[in-house]
Amino acid sequence: MWDFPLFPDQASTNAPKLDALMLFELGVLVFFTMAILLFVLAFCVRYRRGNAADRSHPPTHSKAMEAVWIVIPAILSVVMYAWSTRLFFDLYEAPADATQIDVVGKQWMWYVQHSQGRSETNELHVPLGRPMKLNMTSQDVLHSFYIPAFRIKQDVLPGRYTSLWFEPTKVGVYNLFCAEYCGTNHSLMIGKVHVMEPADYEAWLSEKGVGPSQAEEGGRLFVQHHCAGCHRGSQTVQAPRLEGVYGKPVPIQDGKDVHFVTADDRYIRDSILLPKDQVVAGYEPIMPSFKDQISETDLLKIIAYIKSIANGETSQ
Amino acid sequence: MSASALAHHDGPPADYLSDSTVASWLLTTDHKRVGILYMISVTVFFAVGGLIAGLMRLELMTPKGDVLATPDSYNRMFTMHGVIMIFFFLVPAIPSVLGNFLIPLMIGARDLAFPKINLLSWYVYIIGGLMGVWILIFGGIDTGWTFYTPFSTMYSNTMVVTAAVTVFITGFSSILTGLNFVVTVHTMRAPGMTWFRLPLFVWSHYATALIMVLATPVLAISIVLVGLERLFHVGIFDPKLGGDPILFQHLFWFYSHPAVYIMVLPGFAVISEIIPCFARRPIFGYRFIAFASVAIAIFGFLVWGHHMFVSGQSMYAGAVFSILSFLVAIPSAIKVFNWTATLYKGSIKFDTPMLYALGFIGLFTIGGLTGLMLASLAIDVHVHDTYFVVAHFHYIMVGGTTMAYLAGIHFWWPKISGRTYPELWGKLSALLVFVGFNLTFFPQFLLGYLGMPRRYFEYRPEFQVLNVMSTAGASILAVGLIMPLVYLLLSLRQPRNAGPNPWGATGLEWQVESPPTTHNFHEPVLVTCEPYLYSPEEAEREYAHVQHVHSS
Ligand code: HEM
Ligand SMILES: [Cu+2]
Numbered sequence: 001m002w003d004f005p006l007f008p009d010q011a012s013t014n015a016p017k018l019d020a021l022m023l024f025e026l027g028v029l030v031f032f033t034m035a036i037l038l039f040v041l042a043f044c045v046r047y048r049r050g051n052a053a054d055r056s057h058p059p060t061h062s063k064a065m066e067a068v069w070i071v072i073p074a075i076l077s078v079v080m081y082a083w084s085t086r087l088f089f090d091l092y093e094a095p096a097d098a099t100q101i102d103v104v105g106k107q108w109m110w111y112v113q114h115s116q117g118r119s120e121t122n123e124l125h126v127p128l129g130r131p132m133k134l135n136m137t138s139q140d141v142l143h144s145f146y147i148p149a150f151r152i153k154q155d156v157l158p159g160r161y162t163s164l165w166f167e168p169t170k171v172g173v174y175n176l177f178c179a180e181y182c183g184t185n186h187s188l189m190i191g192k193v194h195v196m197e198p199a200d201y202e203a204w205l206s207e208k209g210v211g212p213s214q215a216e217e218g219g220r221l222f223v224q225h226h227c228a229g230c231h232r233g234s235q236t237v238q239a240p241r242l243e244g245v246y247g248k249p250v251p252i253q254d255g256k257d258v259h260f261v262t263a264d265d266r267y268i269r270d271s272i273l274l275p276k277d278q279v280v281a282g283y284e285p286i287m288p289s290f291k292d293q294i295s296e297t298d299l300l301k302i303i304a305y306i307k308s309i310a311n312g313e314t315s316q
Numbered sequence: 317m318s319a320s321a322l323a324h325h326d327g328p329p330a331d332y333l334s335d336s337t338v339a340s341w342l343l344t345t346d347h348k349r350v351g352i353l354y355m356i357s358v359t360v361f362f363a364v365g366g367l368i369a370g371l372m373r374l375e376l377m378t379p380k381g382d383v384l385a386t387p388d389s390y391n392r393m394f395t396m397h398g399v400i401m402i403f404f405f406l407v408p409a410i411p412s413v414l415g416n417f418l419i420p421l422m423i424g425a426r427d428l429a430f431p432k433i434n435l436l437s438w439y440v441y442i443i444g445g446l447m448g449v450w451i452l453i454f455g456g457i458d459t460g461w462t463f464y465t466p467f468s469t470m471y472s473n474t475m476v477v478t479a480a481v482t483v484f485i486t487g488f489s490s491i492l493t494g495l496n497f498v499v500t501v502h503t504m505r506a507p508g509m510t511w512f513r514l515p516l517f518v519w520s521h522y523a524t525a526l527i528m529v530l531a532t533p534v535l536a537i538s539i540v541l542v543g544l545e546r547l548f549h550v551g552i553f554d555p556k557l558g559g560d561p562i563l564f565q566h567l568f569w570f571y572s573h574p575a576v577y578i579m580v581l582p583g584f585a586v587i588s589e590i591i592p593c594f595a596r597r598p599i600f601g602y603r604f605i606a607f608a609s610v611a612i613a614i615f616g617f618l619v620w621g622h623h624m625f626v627s628g629q630s631m632y633a634g635a636v637f638s639i640l641s642f643l644v645a646i647p648s649a650i651k652v653f654n655w656t657a658t659l660y661k662g663s664i665k666f667d668t669p670m671l672y673a674l675g676f677i678g679l680f681t682i683g684g685l686t687g688l689m690l691a692s693l694a695i696d697v698h699v700h701d702t703y704f705v706v707a708h709f710h711y712i713m714v715g716g717t718t719m720a721y722l723a724g725i726h727f728w729w730p731k732i733s734g735r736t737y738p739e740l741w742g743k744l745s746a747l748l749v750f751v752g753f754n755l756t757f758f759p760q761f762l763l764g765y766l767g768m769p770r771r772y773f774e775y776r777p778e779f780q781v782l783n784v785m786s787t788a789g790a791s792i793l794a795v796g797l798i799m800p801l802v803y804l805l806l807s808l809r810q811p812r813n814a815g816p817n818p819w820g821a822t823g824l825e826w827q828v829e830s831p832p833t834t835h836n837f838h839e840p841v842l843v844t845c846e847p848y849l850y851s852p853e854e855a856e857r858e859y860a861h862v863q864h865v866h867s868s
Contacts, residue, residue, distance in 0.1 A: 004778070004781045004782075005766060005778055006762060006766075007765075007766070008765065008766050008767055017694075018694055018695065018698055021692065021694060021695060022689070022695055022765075025688065025689050025692060025695065026689075028685075028688075029682075029685040029686065029688070029689070032681070032685060033678075033681050033682060033685060036652060036653075036656055036677065036678075036681050037678065039656050039659075040656055040659060040674065040677060040678075043656070043659035043660055043662070043664070044659065044664055044666075044674070047595070047659060047660070047661060047662045047663060047664050047852070048664050048665075048666070049596075049663045049664060049665045049855060049856065049859050050856070050859050050860075050863070053661075054661070055597075055661045055662070055663060055852040055853050055856065056661075056853065057661075058597045058598070058660065058661035058662065058852055059600065059657075059660070059661070060598045060599075060600060060601075060602070061600060061601045061602065061603070061604070062600075062601070065601075065653075065657065066601055066604050066650065066654075069649065069650065069653045070646060070649075070650065073645070073646055073649050074646060077642040077643075077645065077646070077688070078642075080642070080688065080692050081638060081639055081642050081691075081692070083692075084638070084692035084693045084694040084695060085635050085638060085693050085694075086694075087693070087694035088625075088631065088634065088635075088693035088694045088697065089631060089635075091694065091697060092631050107471070140466075140470075140471060141464075141466055141467040141470075141471050142464060142466075142467065142561060144626065144700075144701060146701075146767070146769065148698070148766065148767025149767075151697070151698040152697060152698070153626050153697050153698065153700060153701070154626050154628070154697075155626050155627045155628050157555070157561060157562070157627075157628050158466060158555045158556070158561065159555025159556070159561075160555070160628060162628045175767060175776060177767065177769045178769070179700070179701040179702065179769040179770075180464075180701060181391075181460050181464070181467075181701075181770075181771040182467060183391075183458070183467055183471060183472065184387045184388055184391065184458070185387055186387075186391075186771060186772070187381070187387070187769075187771070187772035187773050187774045187775065188387075188774065190776075274558070291556075
């Protein structure tokens with residue numbers, strides 16, 4: 001019970017990089033704090049009232065000194081800035097081959113959906129040494145997905161997708177916290193991240209029998225919500241086909257003008273919930289809104305399905 | 317007021333405390349009395365906020381939330397602690413108490429430019445405060461002092477609208493004070509009091525006042541929008557209605573980041589007076605310090621986005637806000653270096669205000685430098701919304717503002733009350749506050765880096781040791797903070813013994829009686845020299861002389 005760590009686990013490729021930067025900045029901080037402390041102490045001792053010392057002509061200003069203590073902190077700041085911004089940008093550029101996992105936050109639990117079908121709550125199982133990308137959204141308020149041992153955190157927002165990626169480097173069990181205050185049981189919205197050997201992970205995935213994958217589930221929902229009726233080339237209703245759409249620019253009719261938006265997760269989500277806002281050029285604004293009819297988790301499945309048909313082949 | 321001054325023309329002139337009826341206080345337009353009204357109310361709020369902090373620390377002694385609170389009551393406690401400490405203590409403390417009392421005296425004026433508005437600002441503040449207490453008693457609010465949407469607008473079932481009104485009202489008090497200071501500094505300076513003869517106290521308050529006037533309305537607007545959204549579902553912040561929750565964060569921090577400077581600039585003001593006085597030498601780099609205040613006020617407006625690095629705002633925005641945040645650190649660093657350099661070749665005496673001021677330098681330095689870590693994007697990703705941030709802002713705000721406030725109260729207490737206080741107790745309190753403070757908040761840096769999120773009433777058992785240390789520190793800190801309350805109040809029972817200038821300080825406020833007369837100055841003031849004309853060598857000669865007289 002009284003175990004008493006002073007330094008968090010390093011369990012992702014990001015962690016040692018961040019700690020190195022942190023130690024550098026800590027060094028700068030300690031150096032300046034000590035320098036100021038030493039000067040203050042030294043002056044306090046030497047120039048305490050009644051102590052004999054040379055007090056003639058105390059300087060009242062010095063442009064040179066001011067310049068020194070403006071320039072040196074400025075240079076150090078630039079170094080810290082460049083270094084940390086570099087690492088920060090890396091956090092947002094997931095490798096192309098990262099395995100995708102969907103995460104939905106809600107008061108007060110984390111719902112995790114693996115693309116191969118298995119889902120879990122307040123647990124996240126991931127394989128060692130493989131880049132993983134989380135696509136996250138919230139069903140209600142702001143949450144923040146935080147794994148200290150990986151040194152990563154990202155707010156999870158209602159009505160938007162945010163993402164996060166990491167590559168685990170150490171087998172073990174780590175804390176998963178919600179870091180954005182989200183109401184009564186905010187401090188209970190915690191979970192465990194299990195980093196497993198890849199073989200164990202595969203075994204875990206299929207433990208409950210391989211269910212339908214995210215995309216397959218999405219395909220089923222696509223039919224169930226009658227999306228297919230219009231979007232799979234029916235004769236009666238004219239709607240754009242969705243094969244090959246994902247990731248491509250789509251022409252949007254905006255009054256008289258046409259502009260292009262990229263068909264990403266957000267675009268698809270908005271098109272389902274607010275179809276009148278973005279009408280594809282050449283089509284009538286007849287699609288109904290599915291607001292309040294499709295849950296966040298189902299939306300993610302449908303998006304996974306549309307992604308899965310991105311290469312143009314139909315799945316019929 | 318002027319009538320009573322005339323009536324006393326033959327006898328000793330009336331000091332501002334002499335008419336002691338309640339009505340004379342509640343209807344006063346004397347800036348000194350308004351300052352005292354603020355001092356009393358700010359102290360009461362600080363005590364309430366501190367009591368809640370104590371309860372929270374008790375709760376956090378054990379990892380399970382079982383000491384005294386349910387989750388909801390803990391959430392309400394940290395919200396009220398935050399709201400009270402920010403809006404009812406930190407923002408008004410130094411400007412409204414010391415600023416009100418001192419600015420007219422320091423610039424050789426009879427009063428502020430708008431004495432009635434000054435009194436009005438106190439009433440506005442008190443109305444807001446009473447509403448705050450009302451909320452506290454009848455149910456509370458659990459959104460955190462940041463009121464983040466959509467939790468505050470859609471999900472919280474506590475008194476959000478009332479709290480919004482409270483903050484809105486209190487904001488006006490701040491705006492009125494700011495306006496009054498700006499106009500006063502521009503129009504009421506005595507002949508000869510040029511801008512570069514202003515005490516740095518006035519410079520800092522001038523910069524603060526500018527932020528108060530420009531930023532507070534944004535808070536008012538965002539808080540009104542929260543109220544509207546909550547009551548009428550207008551759909552500004554709620555994504556279900558097509559709104560954007562991040563918009564609220566932009567609006568909120570557009571006020572609240574500059575507000576951090578509303579809190580610390582007045583702290584700088586106090587320290588810039590005390591260090592030269594007790595080191596007995598002119599402040600080093602007067603102009604740089606003056607300009608640094610204004611630079612901080614301006615840059616302070618440009619860095620709000622650094623509260624939102626992981627909020628989902630674009631990473632390019634993050635990169636811009638990060639570099640701007642590094643920039644704003646530089647004028648703060650200038651000040652610390654200048655104060656340190658002011659000690660060089662001084663004749664330093666360690667009275668209570670000086671001990672508090674030196675403690676301030678240490679704590680503010682740590683708070684400021686950890687701010688650089690938070691400005692570093694990648695590090696902030698890890699420590700954002702953890703106890704690291706809690707430690708950082710307590711170092712800045714409690715270590716900075718509260719220490720400076722205490723330093724200032726001790727420094728000007730003889731002027732305000734006409735009495736001295738027991739030095740030994742004063743020094744002991746400064747020591748206890750410093751030690752207790754570090755023991756309370758330093759462990760929180762470690763907790764944060766280990767990953768303990770803030771606003772948690774339950775936590776993982778491995779965080780317990782550090783939490784227990786923090787709670788132990790808080791009890792020492794509490795003792796250190798209660799002591800001044802006791803001995804300063806007790807000092808009021810002794811006869812007036814301070815004399816006009818017990819510290820031998822320069823500055824116009826030390827040339828009038830202690831306590832000052834109602835109308836401050838007996839004859840028009842003419843300023844002919846720079847501030848801080850102290851001489852360390854003279855201080856040494858006097859000291860040697862006193863030693864000599866004592867020993868013979
Ligand atoms: C005895 C001294 C104090 C102790 C032990 C203390 C303790 C705490 C604790 C435990 C929290 C909650 C942190 C969290 O869970 O996120 C907190 C938050 C806060 N404290 Fe203090 N505090 C003290 C003094 C002060 C003072 C003097 C101020 C300001 C003058 C202050 C301002 C704040 C603010 C603004 C928050 C943020 C509230 C929020 O998270 O919404 N505290 N404090
Ligand atoms: Cu949460």
